[in-house]
Amino acid sequence: MTKTYLLREKNNELYYSKAIILDNPASLKILDHPIRQKILRLLNKKPMYPAQLAKDLNMHEQKIYYHMKQLSNAGVIEISSRKDIRGTTAKKFSPKCMNFAVSLSKDWKGITELLEKKDSSAAKFLSPFIKKNKIDADIIVGSPDPHGPHKARARDGHYAIDLAIFLGKFCSVRQDFVTRLDVDLDLDNEKNLIIVGGPVTNLICGKINDFLPAKFSDKKPWGIRTKNTNYTDDSVGLIARISNPYHPDYKILLIAGIRFIGTKAAVMGFTRNINLVLNRFSGQEKFYCVVQGFDLDGDGKIDSVEVLE
Secondary structure, three states: OOOEEEEEEEOOEEEEEEEEEOOOHHHHHHHOOHHHHHHHHHHHHOOEOHHHHHHHHOOOHHHHHHHHHHHHHOOOEEEEEEEEEOOEEEEEEEEOOOOEEOOOOOOOOOHHHHHHHHOHHHHHHHOOOEEOOEEOOEEEEOOOOOEOOOOEOOOOHHHHHHHHHHHOOOOEOOOOOOEEEHHHOOHHHOOOEEEEOOOOOOHHHHHHHHHOOOEEOOOOOOOEEOOOOEEOOOOEEEEEEEEEOOEEEEEEEEEEEOOHHHHHHHHHHHHHOHHHHOOOOOOOOOEEEEEEEEOOOOOOOOOEEEEOO
16 A cells, blocks of 8 residues: 655754545545535544534534535545444544645655755765665774774764664665674775774774874874864864775765764764755865864763864
């Protein structure tokens, strides 16, 4: 059975509601009647017998039957339950839906096309990683176990959940798992990658660090170096997109911080303020954006992100 929904955009958000597409445009005339509209509103509150409707609307029952027959023939209402009463069968009715439309078009498009138009800058930026409505990349997070030269435990892998929810606006779930640990990855066999976490806790970030347009320090004090500034605050994060140096035909998206709180700031910036983050993106081969997270309400957790460069 084909399900149909109406979409409405309000305050830059999309809302949907179940709908029925009527086969005959003339069926819309059935709804253009004040009594039938009152019947539908009452039935939408709860299923009712015609006798109940007649009482609530203070109308003769035969008149209610007439209007309900019109609604039933048009496919607008349906029987929700039956009950035997004194040798007869009483029927309760309910509306199939409260939204109705007539479609003369055969040109139906995937919802992702609408989302791409709605978030055109994000869709353009993510296009190498999403193809044919499917994610064409692996999301790489640091292992929670001690690993790497610093024997570090990753504390920022769970931020990839927010990132995945955001990416879900542009693609559907893949058959195989998308998320992998850095210790399970061989860069020689990989293509498109989305890396979450800095080089101390994510070994793959460390392996591509020299190719980034803004680089992480390789020793303490940890920081992020750009052409103009050396950032050392823990709450600073980096969002960067480059060609995969091991497979130049593919791309790498890095979302990472100096420490785990910086990774959180980078994920927040990318998922909550994508248009601000990508303000300087125009399709260039190498792109980066430095952000910083702030705790505005004083609860010890960052809740706001600013773009530094």
